[in-house]
Amino acid sequence: MAxxxxxxxxxxxxxxxxxxxxxxxxxxxxxxxxGLSIFQTSVFILYISMGKVDGGTAxxxxxxxxxxxxxxxxxxxxxxxxxxxxTMALGLALVVRIKEAYGSIEEGDIQEKDKQSC
Amino acid sequence: xxxxxxxxxxxxxxxxxxxxxxxxxxLVCTALAIVFTKNLLASAMLTGIYSxxxxxxxxVMDAVDVAFTEASVGAGIxxxxxxSTLKLTGFDEDPARHNVKxxxxxxxxxxxxxxxxxxxxxxxxxxxxxxxxxxxxHYIYQSMAEIGMPNIVTSVLASxxxxxxxxxxxxxxxxxxxxxxxxGASNHxxxxxxxxxxxxxxxxxxxxxxxxxxxxxxxxxxxHGDYGPGGGFQAGVIFAAAxxxxxxxxxxxxxxxxxxxPLIRLLSAFGVMLYGCVGIVSLLNGHNFLDYSxxxxxxxxxxxxxxxxxxLGVGITVASVMILIFFNFAxxxxxxxxxx
Numbered sequence: 001m002a003x004x005x006x007x008x009x010x011x012x013x014x015x016x017x018x019x020x021x022x023x024x025x026x027x028x029x030x031x032x033x034x035g036l037s038i039f040q041t042s043v044f045i046l047y048i049s050m051g052k053v054d055g056g057t058a059x060x061x062x063x064x065x066x067x068x069x070x071x072x073x074x075x076x077x078x079x080x081x082x083x084x085x086x087t088m089a090l091g092l093a094l095v096v097r098i099k100e101a102y103g104s105i106e107e108g109d110i111q112e113k114d115k116q117s118c
Numbered sequence: 119x120x121x122x123x124x125x126x127x128x129x130x131x132x133x134x135x136x137x138x139x140x141x142x143x144x145l146v147c148t149a150l151a152i153v154f155t156k157n158l159l160a161s162a163m164l165t166g167i168y169s170x171x172x173x174x175x176x177x178v179m180d181a182v183d184v185a186f187t188e189a190s191v192g193a194g195i196x197x198x199x200x201x202s203t204l205k206l207t208g209f210d211e212d213p214a215r216h217n218v219k220x221x222x223x224x225x226x227x228x229x230x231x232x233x234x235x236x237x238x239x240x241x242x243x244x245x246x247x248x249x250x251x252x253x254x255x256h257y258i259y260q261s262m263a264e265i266g267m268p269n270i271v272t273s274v275l276a277s278x279x280x281x282x283x284x285x286x287x288x289x290x291x292x293x294x295x296x297x298x299x300x301x302g303a304s305n306h307x308x309x310x311x312x313x314x315x316x317x318x319x320x321x322x323x324x325x326x327x328x329x330x331x332x333x334x335x336x337x338x339x340x341x342h343g344d345y346g347p348g349g350g351f352q353a354g355v356i357f358a359a360a361x362x363x364x365x366x367x368x369x370x371x372x373x374x375x376x377x378x379x380p381l382i383r384l385l386s387a388f389g390v391m392l393y394g395c396v397g398i399v400s401l402l403n404g405h406n407f408l409d410y411s412x413x414x415x416x417x418x419x420x421x422x423x424x425x426x427x428x429x430l431g432v433g434i435t436v437a438s439v440m441i442l443i444f445f446n447f448a449x450x451x452x453x454x455x456x457x458x
Contacts, residue, residue, distance in 0.1 A: 004135075004139070005242050006242065007138075007139060007142070008138065008142065009236040009239055010233065010236070013229055013233055014146055014229075015146065016229075017225045017228065017229040017232075018149045018153060019149075020225050020228065021225045022153055024217055024220075024221035024225070025215045025216060025217055025218050025221040026153075026211070027212055027215070027216060028158070028211040029207075030158055030200065030204060030207060031158065031161065031211055034152055034161055034162075034165055034200070035153075037165065037196070038152065038168070041169075041172055041192075044188075045172070045175065048176055049179060049242060050247065050249050051179065051180075051249065052179045052180060052243050053180075053245045053250065054243035054244070054245060057180055058181070058347070059258065059269070059270040059271055060182075060268050060269045060270065060271075060345075061261075061262055061268040061269075061270060067245070068270070069179070069180035069181070070249060070250050070254045071254065071257055071258065071270040071271045071274050072253065072254050072257065072274060073181075073249070074181045074183055075275045075279060075282075076282075077181070077184050078183050078184050078271065078349075079275070079351065080286075081187045081192070081351075082191060082290060082354075082355065082436060083289050083290060083293075084191075085192070085195055085196050085440075086289065086293035086294065086439060086443070088196060089199050089443045089447075090293045090296045090297055092199055092447070093296070093297045093300040093443075093446070093447070095207060096203055096206050096450060097301070099206060105207045105208075106212045106214075107216070108216065109212075
C-alpha cells in the first residue's frame with residue numbers, strides 16, 4: 001500500500017495538467033472554461049485529500065466517535081465550489097457577449113477580427 | 119472508533135481506499151473524454167458526470183458537506199449554465215489547436231515539477247500530517263463547548279471563520295451583479311410562447327410532483343445544517359434548482375410571472391445585508407464583529423441565533439443570485455431566438 005500512498009496527489013497533478021492543457025491549446029472559449037473548471041476541481045481534490053484521516057468519519061460530532069477528518073479544508077472548499085460556479089457564470093456571460101460582438105468564440109477568429117479593426 | 123466499512127481489507131488495501139482509486143480513475147478518464155470530445159454539447163454533459171464523480175469522491179473522503187455542494191452545484195446548475203451558453207454560441211468546436219507542442223511541453227514541465235513537489239507531501243490519511251496539527255484539533259474538541267453544534271463544518275464556516283464566509287457571500291453577490299450587467303435584458307418584453315418542454319406530459323407531471331419536495335428539502339437542508347450535512351450554500355443552490363426546473367418545464371414567462379425580478383434582485387442584496395447586520399449588532403453589543411456570543415445572554419444561545427441568521431443570509435443570497443443568473447442566461451436565449 002505504501003507505493004499508492006501518494007495516489008490522490010498524482011491524480012491531482014494529472015487533472016491539473018489536463019485542465020491547463022485545455023486552457024493553453026484549445027481555441028474555443030467555452031472549452032477553455034471547461035478546462036479551467038477541471039483545473040479548479042483538481043485543487044478541491046488536493047485540499048479534501050489532505051483533510052482525510054485514516055479511520056476517521058465525517059466531522060459531525062457524535063457519541064462514541066473520537067476520530068474525525070479535518071473540517072477546515074471542507075469549509076474552504078465548500079465555499080470555493082459555490083464561488084466557483086458564480087465566477088464561471090460570469091465567464092460564460094462574457095463569452096456570450098463576445099459571441100455577440102465578434103460572431104465567434106474561437107480565439108483565432110477573434111484575434112483576426114481585432115487585427116482587421118486596428 | 120468503530121467504522122465497520124473501513125475495516126474490510128482486501129490484500130492490505132481497505133475498501134474505502136479501493137473506492138477512492140476507482141473513482142479518481144474514472145475522474146481522469148472523464149476529464150480526458152471532455153478534452154477529446156469535439157462536440158461541446160457532449161463535453162458539457164460530461165462535465166456533469168465529472169462533477170457527480172467528484173461528489174462521490176468527496177463522500178469517500180468524509181467531506182459530506184462538500185459532496186452535497188458539489189452534487190447540487192456542479193452536476194446541476196453549472197451544467198445548465200453551460201448548456202444555455204452553448205445554445206447561444208453554437209455546439210461545434212473548431213478542431214484547430216494552437217501551441218500544441220509548446221503547450222504540451224509546458225504542461226509536462228509543470229507536471230514533473232509538481233510531482234517532484236508531491237514527494238515531500240505527508241502520507242495520505244496520516245493523522246500526524248501538519249494540516250491536522252494547527253487549529254483543527256481545537257475545532258474538533260472545543261467546538262461543542264464553544265459553539266454547541268454537532269456539525270463542526272457549520273461551526274467553522276459560520277462562526278470561527280465567519281469573516282471568510284462573509285467575503286465569499288459578497289463574491290457570489292458581486293458575480294451576480296456582473297452577470298446582470300453583462301446580460302441584463304433591459305426592456306425586453308417577452309412574447310408569450312408555449313414553452314417547448316411543457317408538451318412532454320411525463321416531464322410536466324413528474325416535475326409537478328418533484329418541485330414541492332425539492333423546496334421542502336431545501337428548507338430542511340437550510341435549517342438542519344447545524345446537526346447534519348447542509349447549510350446556507352447547499353440550501354440556496356437546491357432552492358434555485360427547483361425554480362430553474364420549474365422555468366425549464368413551464369417556460370420562462372410563467373416563471374417570471376411567479377417570481378418577480380426586482381424582488382429577486384432585492385433579495386440577493388438582502389442576504390448580504392442580513393449577514394453584515396448580524397456582525398454590526400454584535401459590534402454594538404460591545405463584542406467583535408461577527409462574535410455571536412453578544413446576541414443573547416447565554417453565549418451558546420447567541421452562537422445559535424447568529425449562525426441561524428448568518429446561514430439564512432447566505433441561503434437567500436446564493437438562491438437569488440443563482441436564479442438571477444439563470445434567468446438572465448435564459449432570457450438572452452429567448453431574445454436571440456425571437457430575433458431569428
